[in-house]
Amino acid sequence: MNTSNALFTTPFDHNTDFIDLADNCERFCEALVEETDPARKMALCGRLATSLALLRPMLLEPVPEYLQERLTVDAFPFIRPQFAPEPDQHCRYCEEITQLLISGVLAPEAARVMGDLLFELTGYFADQLKEPRWLRTDAGVALLG
Template identity: 30%
Template sequence: MANADSNTIARPEIESAITMQLKTPLGATHDLFQLLDGCQRDADALIENDNNTECMALCGRLLAGLEVMKGTLKAPLPDHLIKRLTVNNINADDYRCPISTDSETLREYCVALTIVLLNHQESAEQKAHITGMLFEMVNLLVDDLKAPRFIDTGEGLAMISGEKVSVIH
């Protein structure tokens, strides 16, 4: 609703893309790829946004997604994701993460950068750099976790590195 001093009419049926994104449910029922997609959308929106309130909301949502992901990374992968992460032929060098750390550490880096932004103590220039770094780290995390990990040997699954797989996390 418009306030008494306003000459604009409120139009509740028109919502910003950010508002709709923030209303999208987020929870433990999401699989790893759904969480990654949500975090990537939040990071994309964050880097393009100058509205302080929306940035804080996006940071809060990104942090929530990263925290839900913490448990998801420890759980066994569902069959449909195993299929998406499995290839028949591979050159192992094609699927190397550009940084030499595990996905949980990379997730923690994203959490730390998000918390720095939520604390809101940085200068405008620092905020731009931190937001850019967070955007890059989230995209690295997404690329790393969506990269093929398994090869179908005909006798079962093996890690791309060659070791046999018994339980898949």
């Protein structure tokens, strides 16, 4: 795939709001998955890393007033963001992070962060696998969801 040049030229900096930075991260990741050219993949990784670095300090700050209206709805949304990979893919994520930690190639701080991520992912994964799937009713057993 030939990624749109707009992804490489769209300006953003420390004045870009967190919503736009989050949108950037999403677009860079989507393009990264599809891109086949190694140089363009590396450039997308750089843009993603920069967006994430700019985004992180904003996450603990109050939402600016000018963005509050954009994040306000009149009715509870039916769809909420969730992390829901297929179980086999989720397991693969955990395996790959484990192998990365075993390899010892990460700097100590990066290894700690990846260990934290692995802890969160495996806990979520285990909870998902152990989640009830059927409900016993007077009419018999029914599939949940």
